[in-house]
Structures are given as C-alpha cells and as structure tokens.
Amino acid sequence: MGTTERVLALLGLLQQRRVWTGPELAERLGVTTRTVRRDVERLRVLGYPVNAGQGVGGGYQLGAGQALPPLLFDDEEAIATAVALLAGAESGDAALRALTKLDRVLPSRLRHEVRALAESVSSFGGGRPAIDSEALMTLARACRDSVLVRFVYAGRGVGGRGVSDDGGTEREVEPYRLVASDRRWYLLAFDLGRDDWRTFRVDRMSEISEKSWRFRPREAPDAAEFVQESVSSRVYRYQARFLVRARAETIRALIPASAAVVRARTDTTCEVLSGAADLDFILMHMVLLGHDFEVLDPPELRGRCAVLADRLRAAAASA
Missing domain, CATH: 1.10.10.10 (Winged helix-like DNA-binding domain superfamily/Winged helix DNA-binding domain)
Structure with a gap:
C-alpha cells in the first residue's frame, strides 16, 4: 500500500x-x-x-470542521449521482444521509444544485422512480429560488384540483415542491391560469423553462398530503371515505400509497380516502381488505353496499 x-x-x-x-x-x-x-x-x-x-x-x-477532498466527478456526473440517490433509495433517511455527505464534498458551484434537489423534494409511499434529471433539476431550482416556471403539459382532461384539467396546454405556475410517490414524480404548484393549486406529473411536462420573474411564496398546503390526495382520489369521478376498524399501519400495508390516503382515527380505527370511476370498484377493494368498515361518504355508496350484499347473498344461496 x-x-x-x-x-x-x-x-x-x-x-x-x-x-x-x-x-x-x-x-x-x-x-x-x-x-x-x-x-x-x-x-x-x-x-x-x-x-x-x-x-x-x-x-x-x-475533529469537527474538516474539509473533505473533492470527488472526481464532472458536473453532470455529480448531479446525476444526486438524482440517483433520490430516485433509487428505498429509505428517505438513507438518501438524506448520502446527499448530506455528497453535499460536503461537492465544489461550491454544484453544492446549491444538490441542496435544491434535496430541499425541494417530498415523498409518500415507497421507492422513487427514475425521471429525467435535467427536468428535476430545473424544477428543483425553481422551487428553491421561487421563480415562475412555464411548460407544456399533456394532461388527461381531468377537471377539479387534480393532475390536470386539459391536455397539451402551456402552463405558467409558481412551483413549490417536488413529490416522489411509489410510482411517479409530481410537482405541487400554484397554477396562475387556473388560480388554484395543481398537481402535475413530471413525466407529462415538456419544454420546461425557468422565468426571470420571482414570486412571493404564498401559504402552501402540505405537499406530500396534497399530491397523495390528488392522485388517489381527486382525479376520479367519485371520492369515497371509509372508517375501517383496524390500525392505520395495518391498512397502509395493504393499500398502495398512490391508491388511497390512510389516516389514523384511534389506536384501533383509521379513515381511508380513495377514488374511482365506479363505486362498486371501490367497495370491492374495501371488502377485500378483510376488515370491518363503515361508509362515511358519499351517501349513495351505502345504497351500493346493500345492492352488493344482496348480490352476494343470492350467489351464496344458489351454491
């Protein structure tokens, strides 16, 4: 040696x-x-x-305050490493520790880029999907610097406060937070054209550009919670709420984070918020969880419970 x-x-x-x-x-x-x-x-x-x-x-x-030697990465490799840490890490704490170490050894010209990525990202669910690193860095910088972003968005034509309310349109937004789910990356932003908060899928965004105009940050909703509710319920025709007689941790283990929001009510009950295009579809999924539940909303869902129960009793009687 x-x-x-x-x-x-x-x-x-x-x-x-x-x-x-x-x-x-x-x-x-x-x-x-x-x-x-x-x-x-x-x-x-x-x-x-x-x-x-x-x-x-x-x-x-x-001792404390030691200066670590520079990594032998070029700029693109260093940024790609930061993106890979967030995109591939299963543990948020592990990704944060790794990013902190990376931040300490990066040249000053890149340190702000990595910090922007680390500080502008929230998450819900499990692993993080891969996404175009240039798009992520552009959006992360805009979140950090509070500058307007313009892009073309190819939506699914869904109205309300969900992912999008039309397709292939140019949008100008105040970006606030990047959110990684167990399936995709999203941007929480205030859409200036719609005068409301919106959730945008990053993989549907193109021609992303930062504007020179800075904005004064307004009071924003919790990013991870807002996006999770958007992708699990708001984009659908029906939104349903259930009281489930089981611990929240138990139900979260049975339902993907992108399919429903699970909130603890007591030590033995939780509330499940989910959406679908068909009420019977939601009911069948709740039945398959294997726990007793009560319908909270919408009222017509209780009628569908009765119809489904009659159908199942008839099927059992004919056996």
Whole structure:
C-alpha cells in the first residue's frame, strides 16, 4: 500500500469511529505506530484536524470542521449521482444521509444544485422512480429560488384540483415542491391560469423553462398530503371515505400509497380516502381488505353496499 493510498485509508478509518488508539490503527493499516503518527501529520498538513488524546481513553480523533477532498466527478456526473440517490433509495433517511455527505464534498458551484434537489423534494409511499434529471433539476431550482416556471403539459382532461384539467396546454405556475410517490414524480404548484393549486406529473411536462420573474411564496398546503390526495382520489369521478376498524399501519400495508390516503382515527380505527370511476370498484377493494368498515361518504355508496350484499347473498344461496 503506497503512502497516498494508506493516508486515504487512515482518513476513512477516522471517519468510521470516534476514537482510535495508535496500535489499533497500526494493526488495521499493517504499519508501525510511528508510521501512523507520520500519516496523521500528513492529514493535518492537508487541513484535517486530527486530535490526539493522552492516557486512558485517549487516541486519535477526527475533529469537527474538516474539509473533505473533492470527488472526481464532472458536473453532470455529480448531479446525476444526486438524482440517483433520490430516485433509487428505498429509505428517505438513507438518501438524506448520502446527499448530506455528497453535499460536503461537492465544489461550491454544484453544492446549491444538490441542496435544491434535496430541499425541494417530498415523498409518500415507497421507492422513487427514475425521471429525467435535467427536468428535476430545473424544477428543483425553481422551487428553491421561487421563480415562475412555464411548460407544456399533456394532461388527461381531468377537471377539479387534480393532475390536470386539459391536455397539451402551456402552463405558467409558481412551483413549490417536488413529490416522489411509489410510482411517479409530481410537482405541487400554484397554477396562475387556473388560480388554484395543481398537481402535475413530471413525466407529462415538456419544454420546461425557468422565468426571470420571482414570486412571493404564498401559504402552501402540505405537499406530500396534497399530491397523495390528488392522485388517489381527486382525479376520479367519485371520492369515497371509509372508517375501517383496524390500525392505520395495518391498512397502509395493504393499500398502495398512490391508491388511497390512510389516516389514523384511534389506536384501533383509521379513515381511508380513495377514488374511482365506479363505486362498486371501490367497495370491492374495501371488502377485500378483510376488515370491518363503515361508509362515511358519499351517501349513495351505502345504497351500493346493500345492492352488493344482496348480490352476494343470492350467489351464496344458489351454491
């Protein structure tokens, strides 16, 4: 092991544990304690504050405020790495820790880009899908800097406060937050043309451009909650609410986050908000959960329960 490689290995060890004794480091690196002392001095010359304690409990410790060496990435690779961390990480905490480490070693010209991505993203559900990194970075910067964004949106012709109320239209919005679901990326924004909050699927956005006009941020809804309700219920013809006699954690494990919003009511009950184009479709899914439930909204759904119950009783009687 050459000197440079050994010094980097020493730095890695010091970052893994709070305190190392000289003999412990010497054993791990396969050198003498004298060589360890020399390598520690090399780290100090490079700007790493390595503290040395004496006596029982003493040892080498990497001090706070150390300047980490730059990554050997070009700009595009560094940004792509940040995007991949958010797009592929199953754990939000793990992604945040990795992004924090990446942020510390990035050149200053890129640090703001990564921070924009990290600070402008919320999530609900599980894993994060891959998406065009340039689109994400453009939207993340706009969220961070509070600048207007213009784009062409290919919607599904759904009205209300859902994903879109027409297709292939040019939109100008105040962007507030990127949200990653278990299936897609969304943008929470205030649509200036519709004078209301909207949820936009990023994969349906094209010709995305930041404007020079800054806006004064208005009071915004909770991004993850708003988007989850949008994609699970608001875009559908019918929105239904149920009181389920089971713990919220139990029901969340049975329903994808993009299909319903589950809110705890008590320790043993929860509320489920979901949507569909057909009321019977919603009912069948609730029945298949395997837990007792009560219809809260809409009132006509109770009538469909009776119809479905009669149908099932007739089927059972004919068996």
